Amino acid sequence: MARILITGAGGGIGTLMRPRLRRPDRILRLLDLTELPAPATDERVEIVTGSLTDADTIAAACHDVDAIIHLGGISREDSWARVLAVNVDGTHTVLEAARQAGIERIVLASSNHAVGYRMIGEAGPDGIAGEAPSRPDTYYGFSKAAIESLGSLYHSRFGMDVICVRIGSCFDRPNDVRGLSMWLSPDDGARLFEACLSAERPGFRVIWGVSKNTRGVVSLQEAEELGYRSLDDAEKFAKEIPAGAAPTFIGGAFLDTPLGTPNPL
Template sequence: MREYGLRTEIPPLNPAPRTVLLTGAAGGVGTLMRELLPAHGYTIRSLDMVPVPGAPDAILADLADRAALREAVRGVDAVIHLAGISLEADFDKIVAANIVGLQHLYEAVREEGVPRVLFASSNHAVGFTPRPRPGEPPLPTDIPHRPDTHYGLSKAFGEDLAQFYWDKHGVETVSVRIGSCFPEPTSVRMLSLWLSPGDCARLFHAALSAPGVGHTVVYGASANTREWWDLSSARALGYEPKDDSEAWAEKIVSEHGLPAPGSADDRYLGGHFCENPPRWPY
């Protein structure tokens, strides 16, 4: 387990069931986790800017509303932070949602004494890293930040902010560099970075329940045959992935073909985000 900071005696979280604040609860990953995490013993308190389908008691709040955030985190055992902009956008929008908003959340967590945050980082924090070739070892978590977008830059900042709040205030965080969490992979690149919904719930459970994590960075991927990432720090938390994208490989390669040699998808971990990233629509 990769642990940072000077503190060595951190009490474990309360035994399940636990109450967890889930920000971004109406989003794609948030919706999946609202469905899957209760089976692992969690009571979900949902927060989003928009109504959350199936959760009429969800908190409607913006990350700019510090008072609402403090009220939202009061009494929870941990926070899963998925809210924010998840694609490329103008820098000022990224700053407001993913940087200032994240700092507001950590301040609320600190003020209310919440012991742990699960921060949804991203593979795009290291997107300009050359991807491993067949026969090369998978990438460890301690590679330098090489963000591929303003979005990726905000996730690199988020990991550093999590480190600061651990060193300065004793707030524990597991930063999960999520690959692609969908019911099934849809591209050749995703065959290496896919995180099945079931494995995502298993990883989040491990990140929330492992004792003494300090600030730990892990990759969020399933047990993919074509993996690019070293999952050892995630496994050290107790994560045991069960799924593999290879079941879809023949179909996807047949439909899409392999990336063109020298293309961004061929060269970099972040793939097309390095050249032509999809834009946030709002």
């Protein structure tokens, strides 16, 4: 029976993925800093409470694990010190524990904000490539670019399969005009993670995590090469979205966030 460790399992995406990644032949080991809801009677779930920055906790969480989906970390702009400690050092702790445990498949949650200063449409009709060089828009975006580099290092040095997913916006539905381009439906999110887990020897990859939206501005080619097939489109919500101008840059409102200032976006 496969055991998948999901860090940040109590966060927004982790909460959405918990029911969608259940399988009869799979155990989900869920790690979060805060206490998680107890398993339902039909769940094959193991709960671990602890911090990404605690090497002993992460080492124990990696025991007897087949793959890791690393969603944990600060998900918005924050101070330089906190972003480094939690997102960068925390990801290093996870990768190093995985290496020592012999785990060969790691999926790292990157973000569109790793390339937030890239202009929409700059890559032509096919959209911005999954492996477009980073142009972060915040300290948070920098941290996501940094963990992509860490993933590359651990693949090149130790042969681990590392897939970095530049997630757009994963909610039940898009919230604004930008979301009509960058939305990742929860169901598509699960399809994407399943593709990342099952792809044969992917090596190191950077891919986009978005649905196949009518107004899409990024490339799905790299994700589709791993077996991802989106079945959702944000356009079905278009009539419910308040009118507004589409952003010029991928990062949207994050470009207006003062560096190092926690924000509620």
